[in-house]
Amino acid sequence: MRATMTLVLISAALAIVPAVTHAHFKLLEPASWIVENDLGDPQKAGPCGGTNTDYGRPTYAVTQAVGGSTLHIKVVETIYHPGHYRIALAVNSPLELPVDPKATTEQTERGPRSVSAEIMNPVQFPVLADGLFSHQAKVDGPLEADVTLPNISCKKCTLQVIQFMEQHGPNNPGNYTYHHCANIQITPDPKKPIDTAWPKERQGS
Secondary structure, rough: OOOHHHHHHHHHHHHHHOOOOOEOOOOEEEEOOOOOOOOOOOOOOOOOOOOOOOOEEEEOOOOEEEEEOOEEEEEEEHHHHHHEEEEEEOOOHHOOOOOOOOOOEEEOOEEEEEEEEEOOOOOOOOOEEEEEEEEOOOOOOOOOEEEEEOOOOOEEEEEEEEEEEOOOOOOOOEEEEEEEEEEEEOOOOOOOOOOOOOOOOOOOO
């Protein structure tokens, strides 16, 4: 009887301990550059997903777009965590993508935990949108937005979608950010001026 009561008390204590969860998201539109599982993994490593041991399997998907027009972004959170998203675009190489947002952290008994992150306002090259889908509660259903592409020419731009997670411990790799990318082919609109703030496509890229 005493052993049974002890087991019940231990079970009850475990039940009230907050579960440690890791936010995950899937990139639904545009098509992801790697194969994602039901949780959206692999997505911890920057700048475009993968992990230390799994770089991801390429989908070879390339989304066609017109410069100066909007591109539809659609993600779904498979495991909730508060935070926000950022969209960026690299013309010639993923190495052009910006570093992950600088995080403000607090120290807890389990180590550092994220509180907030810097948000670029107004956005400038190579960021297209920041502070997107900011939320502090679970969202049912997909998160969707349209971002305006620069009027440029590129055969294989890299569109990056990242999620900064608040109230979260650091991951290895990725710290407080999860990452996805998509390959975008942009054809410039001849009726609009070329966006000179963006680098020109290198020959052979």
